[in-house]
Amino acid sequence: MKKAAATRLMILEKAFELIYIKSYQTTSVDEIIATTKVTKGAFYYHFKTKDEMGLAILHEILKPALANSFIQPLQLQANPVVAIYDLMHGLLMENEFLKVEYGCPAANFTHEMTPWNADFRKVLDEITREWETAMATALENGKEKGFIRKDVNSKQVTLFVMSGYWGIRNFGKLENSKSIYLPYLQELKNYLHSLS
Amino acid sequence: MKKAAATRLMILEKAFELIYIKSYQTTSVDEIIATTKVTKGAFYYHFKTKDEMGLAILHEILKPALANSFIQPLQLQANPVVAIYDLMHGLLMENEFLKVEYGCPAANFTHEMTPWNADFRKVLDEITREWETAMATALENGKEKGFIRKDVNSKQVTLFVMSGYWGIRNFGKLENSKSIYLPYLQELKNYLHSLS
DNA sequence: TTGCAAACAGACCGAGCGGTATCTTCTATG
DNA sequence: CATAGAAGATACCGCTCGGTCTGTTTGCAA
Numbered sequence: 175m176k177k178a179a180a181t182r183l184m185i186l187e188k189a190f191e192l193i194y195i196k197s198y199q200t201t202s203v204d205e206i207i208a209t210t211k212v213t214k215g216a217f218y219y220h221f222k223t224k225d226e227m228g229l230a231i232l233h234e235i236l237k238p239a240l241a242n243s244f245i246q247p248l249q250l251q252a253n254p255v256v257a258i259y260d261l262m263h264g265l266l267m268e269n270e271f272l273k274v275e276y277g278c279p280a281a282n283f284t285h286e287m288t289p290w291n292a293d294f295r296k297v298l299d300e301i302t303r304e305w306e307t308a309m310a311t312a313l314e315n316g317k318e319k320g321f322i323r324k325d326v327n328s329k330q331v332t333l334f335v336m337s338g339y340w341g342i343r344n345f346g347k348l349e350n351s352k353s354i355y356l357p358y359l360q361e362l363k364n365y366l367h368s369l370s
Numbered sequence: 371m372k373k374a375a376a377t378r379l380m381i382l383e384k385a386f387e388l389i390y391i392k393s394y395q396t397t398s399v400d401e402i403i404a405t406t407k408v409t410k411g412a413f414y415y416h417f418k419t420k421d422e423m424g425l426a427i428l429h430e431i432l433k434p435a436l437a438n439s440f441i442q443p444l445q446l447q448a449n450p451v452v453a454i455y456d457l458m459h460g461l462l463m464e465n466e467f468l469k470v471e472y473g474c475p476a477a478n479f480t481h482e483m484t485p486w487n488a489d490f491r492k493v494l495d496e497i498t499r500e501w502e503t504a505m506a507t508a509l510e511n512g513k514e515k516g517f518i519r520k521d522v523n524s525k526q527v528t529l530f531v532m533s534g535y536w537g538i539r540n541f542g543k544l545e546n547s548k549s550i551y552l553p554y555l556q557e558l559k560n561y562l563h564s565l566s
Numbered sequence: 567t568t569g570c571a572a573a574c575a576g577a578c579c580g581a582g583c584g585g586t587a588t589c590t591t592c593t594a595t596g
Numbered sequence: 597c598a599t600a601g602a603a604g605a606t607a608c609c610g611c612t613c614g615g616t617c618t619g620t621t622t623g624c625a626a
Contacts, residue, residue, distance in 0.1 A: 197482060204583075204584090214604095219604065224584065284544055285477075288543040330557040338533045339533075358530060368564040373573085411576065411618095
């Protein structure tokens with residue numbers, strides 16, 4: 175990789191981590207350049223504005239990360255009951271990047287940016303729809319293979335499950351302990367089994 | 371009410387609405403005093419800091435509001451399947467204060483304040499637990515009256531349902547339309563029926 | 567009516583914000 | 597090796613932030 179491209183990517187990655195911990199609005203450009211050891215000139219050479227950087231983070235960091243961690247796992251298991259549960263368990267209990275006290279990066283961005291920034295909302299909506307499609311497809315395939323009842327509405331279930339995930343991530347912030355995830359996962363398992 | 375107390379309450383109420391729309395961190399004291407037509411001297415007479423005002427909002431506005439809108443409805447219906455569904459339907463589809471594009475005030479506060487302000491987290495945790503207790507109690511009573519299966523774990527179900535609510539509120543921000551609530555409510559109904 | 571604290575008014579402050587302007591240093595290509 | 601454009605450095609700007617300070621008005625008890 176060219177040096178300049180590496181600088182740009184490094185800014186995006188470190189800024190993403192900072193923003194995950196501190197939120198977008200309260201993470202200043204000065205903080206970003208301090209932790210990246212990149213000067214303001216370099217920063218504003220690569221990004222016209224802070225928001226342009228924010229959007230680049232969504233496109234170039236968050237989107238691929240979600241494809242890897244949220245979508246791929248759904249395609250490794252034919253039984254959606256198992257696939258969805260394992261995905262959630264992995265995200266909540268095993269994922270090393272995601273911290274209980276800071277919640278879900280995508281949910282955080284949605285929470286603070288969506289009501290008043292149309293560009294952010296558009297990208298976040300795209301990202302969310304990708305996950306939605308992947309999960310709904312997994313459920314549909316599961317129906318064909320007899321893992322899921324035929325009368326189950328896949329899109330509806332997907333929305334229900336995704337909502338639960340975003341919500342429990344917020345609960346985690348309150349409790350500040352992963353132990354709150356366990357009863358959620360248990361009930362998710364019960365719910366998923368009721369679909370088969 | 372004394373005039374000074376009225377001023378204080380007016381600040382809290384208007385600030386709460388502003389913060390609901392704009393988020394706490396991006397709502398400045400200057401904005402609050404501009405919309406309330408209260409001067410800075412008056413504001414800082416009533417509240418030592420912005421955070422003290424924020425905590426007062428949680429205690430004096432949000433807490434009673436949740437008791438009225440989130441807890442009381444659960445005690446009007448003996449069958450928790452109906453009570454919980456009606457509560458959610460009322461909150462999502464009928465409540466006039468809550469707007470789809472701005473989400474849930476309690477969830478918003480939790481999202482942005484909880485990771486780095488222990489005082490806010492404590493109050494929000496209290497408020498959440500009140501709701502949790504009310505819903506779990508409703509489910510337990512429902513078990514005794516035969517509306518809910520005996521093997522259902524009330525606390526677990528409560529957590530699952532509350533998570534779904536917070537999550538779908540976040541989805542609403544993305545879609546910016548109440549229509550996204552309908553499939554969620556439909557699946558919630560399916561899930562609740564699976565408990566009986 | 568006076569006295570005095572409660573309540574309010576508003577100019578002001580230093581710090582931090584996002585962003586710009588100008589300059590210097592790399593680096594790829596002829 | 598020359599040189600032009602890419603990349604990076606840094607001082608600076610206007611503005612807003614939360615908060616302070618000093619002064620004025622209001623309400624109520626004596």
